[in-house]
Amino acid sequence: MALRSISRRFGSRVLSYRSSSLASLHSHATSFGFQQVKEEEKSKLVGNVFTNVASSYDIMNDVMSGGLHRLWKERLVGKLSPFAGMKHLDVAGGTGDVAFRIFDAVNSVKRRALRKVDEDSLEETQIYVCDINPNMLNVGKQRAAERGLGDNKSLVWVEGDAEALSFDDNSMDGYTIAFGIRNVTHIEKALAEAYRVLKRGGRFLCLELSHVDIPVFKDVYDLYSFKVIPNLGELIAGDRESYQYLVESVRRFPPQEKFATMIADAGFEKVEYENLVGGVVAIHSAIKL
């Protein structure tokens, strides 16, 4: 599958969305895939899903996306343009994929060679990986140890909730959330928290499975999602329900434009999104000013 990207800024349809967005937000908070659940329960149900999938999360990602998820994450980190001395927060980044890439980008040999000595850049880069699920974090810590980064002070693993972060206001240069915002009960709270912890000029980047509109491809994608993926889940991870939840939750998540409006409502500026693989995945980016 070729990687196609369409970058668009979108028209201000805030008004028409305001009345329908409240309804859809409520529906996101009470939907667990295609099932209806109580708001209080959603968090627990999602927690169960990830406890179950944690150990085979990475393998399943590779199988489901044909290895493409790596390219998507590279693109995300490329867009972020990490710099030395950065304070970055990766939310729902349990197994550390994005965090490791950022770490590598900042510490690559090429970068170090080109770095001019500046008082400010002598500050240590700090990458915080926050996840609500301790099992996912453990997998991440293990992978860090395997790479020899077990004791590295730059990577900090924190257990926390995206809707109620334990970080200070205006403390982060960057905030990323890759394939995580879909699982949050109250999206607008997560966005508000993102806005709160970012410094002025800080960037918000969200990589998420999104909606496909292209006629024939949409049907192929639906077929793949509902027929192939749950079977793969059963075969490889021994857990059909979790992967059923996954594909259903993708359909329930707001489409690109609506999500972009929500980001703007949280106070962000220069909200843009880029579709990858025709909309299967979208990267939304914004700046806090």
Next chain:
Amino acid sequence: MYRTAARRLLGAGFTTSRLLRLPKPRPTTTIIPYSYCTSSMESPIGNQSVNPNQSDPTAAREEGHRRDESRKPRAEFQEEQARVLAASLRHVPRLGWTEEAMIAGSREVGVSPSIVGSFSRKEAALVEYFMDECLQLLIDRVDSGLDLQNLIPSERVSKLVRIRLEMQIPYMSKWPQALSIQAHPVNVPTSFKQRAMLVDEIWHTVGDGASDLDWYVKRTVLGGVYSATEIYMLTDDSPAEYRDTWAFLDDRVKDAFDLKKSIQEAKYFAQDIGAGVGKSFQGLMNGVMQTMSTRGGRSSAF
């Protein structure tokens, strides 16, 4: 034509991003948060954007509390970008036209260096900002009474090009890098447009009234002279502040004007020949028409 376009574009301070917004009419392309309605910046297209305060009272009331929080003026992205780039220019002689310079600039302004990641074609953004600024400075110099009256056209052109090139002197050590950035295929459309505007502005100031093929020829030739001088300047070590460069410039401009004269002469020559050939062709056609009409007249007499 270009000058008013230049004014309109540069008035807001940044050419490239404005160019993205130019094809109108089109609905607003950037989302402007509801709480940020009083825009202090001029925005020609943005007027049709949201003004939810009036039209959606219930929603506005609900989120009214957030409006109170945002009493501090929210800077628009373009403004911030311009501020960061302006501050970055000070670091260019030391750090080059690079992300490092922009990161240093953003720190000066008090904004997180992450914002640099969002500039399109990062280093090119800095170079293009500089080119826009220089053009604006040139226009300002001209408007604030530059004395061109006593000079013949070729000398006027020389003077204007010299003023413009002198603005690059502080960055001369890193200018080759800027040129290579401008030459990247991705950046060529914008850099070409900026140079075209510059050349147009210079001709406009010199007092150019041509509107035919001449218009293109003049701008192309001046573009060539400007680029040649710019490159010559890169390796000029002459003692008195680039004296050799200015001599080179004067010579090239004179050549260009001579070339113009020769082209003009060649055109007149071609016209004369054309007229001669045309007359004989016309005579032939007239003869043919007459013959046909008389023959036709005879046949209709029946």
